[in-house]
Amino acid sequence: MKAALYQVDAFADRVFEGNPAAVVPLDSWPADAVMQAIAAENNLAETAFIVPEGEGYRLRWFTPAVEVDLCGHATLATAHVLFTHLGHAAPEIRFETRSGTLAVKREGDLLSMDFPAAKPKPYPAPDAIAGALGGKPLVWLKTNNLMAVFGSEAEVAALAPDFSLLGRSLAPMNAGLIATAPGSGGIDFVSRFFAPVHGIDEDPVTGSAHCTSVPYWAKKLGKSDLVARQISKRGGTLWCSDAGERVIMRGRCADYMKAEISF
CATH class of the missing domain: 3.10.310.10 (Diaminopimelate Epimerase; Chain A, domain 1)
Structure with a gap:
């Protein structure tokens, strides 16, 4: 064929x-x-x-x-x-x-996707995963993925995970990991996404992860329309809206x- x-x-x-x-x-x-x-x-x-x-x-x-x-x-x-x-x-x-x-x-010149929201809930600090990630988040949350919230964009940018250890640590929950922090210069928040369990050490830009990060940052920042930047090596920008049970990207x-x- x-x-x-x-x-x-x-x-x-x-x-x-x-x-x-x-x-x-x-x-x-x-x-x-x-x-x-x-x-x-x-x-x-x-x-x-x-x-x-x-x-x-x-x-x-x-x-x-x-x-x-x-x-x-x-x-x-x-x-x-x-x-x-x-x-x-x-x-x-x-x-x-x-x-x-x-x-x-x-x-206009954008394509708009309507996805289900995945609102995160607090999660006990997983020490093994934090060690594999190589950083100290302020907050841990979870939906189908884990989310680690840091205090600054610089901390997220500096993460250099041990992917072998991170994959073994995430395997029991079959989850990826979102690392996120407040943004600057017109960017409301930044993120990176790691999914060694699914064969992807770091994903360049992850729409599905924003089903979790957008509801969190919309509540945290008190606004429904957000500009997000995934700060992987390739990088990418998403214009997002929190619509209650849905997320628009x-x-x-x-x-x-x-x-x-x-x-």
Whole structure:
């Protein structure tokens, strides 16, 4: 079989920043093992697969190691491919996923995603994880991921985790780890995201992590509209809104490659 593959930098104003994702549009589903092998071959944080379903699409996401329940940047990239390359004319796209129905629409030159909020709750300080992370957070919280809140952007930027130890420490809860702090210069908060359990030591820009960080910072800062910056090596900016039980995330995409794959 052959299929088109698009590689898109999501949450990026230009190529080589934001988070790269592969998008593979299909007419029907191949075996799960085939999709996992394609994702491993791509060796990107996420490969997204879509098949038409009803008025929209069924969307699935694979890291090089596992299928995941939710991925923001690959959803943004998929919507970009549909709007820009595959002729989707309606103003909104609806995706059916493991995390329910997700909608993406155009807002000027931005794409806007409507995701479920994941409001964090206090969590006892996990000493082994703190040691692997290499920092001293002020607060620990948890949803499906852990979140470590630091006092400054400099502390988050300086983190140099022991990924082997961090992965072993996070494995029992099958979680990733968000490190976050207040921002400056028009940025409300910054973050980094580590997911060695899922085969990704550090993710460049993580939409799904903002389902947790946006509700926290909206309450902390007393505002519903927030500008977030993920300060990985590549970096990326998200324009976010806290909408109660939902989180709105907006960003841009840049095309890197279109190819044809065989499998």
